[in-house]
Amino acid sequence: MPASLPRKDLFSLPDDIVYLDGNSLGALPKGAAEHVETVIRAQWGELLIRAWNQADWISLPKQVGDRIAGLIGAPKGSVATGDTLSIKVYQALDAALKMRPGRKTILSDSGNFPTDLYMAQGLIGTIGKDYEIRTPAPEDVAENITDDVAAVLLTHVDYRTGRLHDMADITRRAQDAGAVMIWDLAHSAGALPLDLAGSNAEFAVGCTYKYLNGGPGAPAFIYARPDIVTDIDPALAGWMGHDAPFAMELGYRPAMSTERLRVGTPPIVQLAILDRALDVWEGVDMADLRAASIALSERFIAEVEARCPDLTLASPRDPQARGSQVSFAFDNGYAAMQALIDRGVIGDFRAPNIMRFGFTPLYLDENDVLRACEVLEEVIGKALWRDEKYQTVSRVT
């Protein structure tokens, strides 16, 4: 592990668990709760409405956007924050389709996270055009970038398998074919080094409650390439995206920056948590993070394959071809994951049969990985998952 990692002391984690689900909900950074207490009691409680100016709440969405930009290889001023990722997918896709009015195909892949595809379906219903959403297998995306494609909408790291798309290559192919490129960075931001500006992609979106540790319901982000910003015609023309929200004009006039992709009042409490959560990245070299992530996931795969022959690797074997998670297929994966969680090793399950483990090198080390493998070996080897109590499926898996 590089000298600067892990930084467990910056997180508030229970002693008796190994947390391998930071790809789904990041851990609580120390200081976040105290900071929010100040925002609530001293700012909201005492300043009331004055806090927008006196505590500078009004600048928070942009300040946080600039900090996220630094983690995804984007320039300051190019990232807007707020809303949820689903909303940001809708906005980016709508903007992209408007930029290619003659084309009728949206290209995604069958590994995309369902909400991205649902939002695309909903958007088509709203704009009432005869669009087709094409979803080939992830490995067949490149050959499906034909000259009828208006927008390529892909999640960079496959949420189920961890498979990584080649951002620079796919973006180049999309643009060569005249399509607009949108990357969903939900499983990439804070997980690996990104060069969004270098890829030349028009749009990127992402959430902040996974590897960025912003807490449940943390605001999403959207990036637009600076040279196209003023061409974007926002679908959700909210007042916070207006050039002068407090001029209270009757007509919409979009901001001349990425701020035009904001919608309504920013979630200040969540932004405050996220702002403090982003402190944990100070001084982290993303190349070090990536090296540590690969070391942990390689060790995990080797141990699990040696100890649990019933599990089949469902992630790419080449570490350069996967993000910061490892998935194993196992037919009784749901029950096995419940048995694992019961013993303090927390991962999650994705239908139909994927046991998913996230590697967050900021707060995980090799001992955690070994402990997880020992518990997994016991659960699988002794078929502890057969216990009746692990068979009931919860609402959130």
Ligand SMILES: *Cc1c(COP(=O)(O)O)cnc(C)c1O
């Ligand atoms: C986690 C995730 C989402 C979640 O969207 P929300 O609107 O934040 O619920 C969307 N897309 C991808 C690819 C995800 O991984």
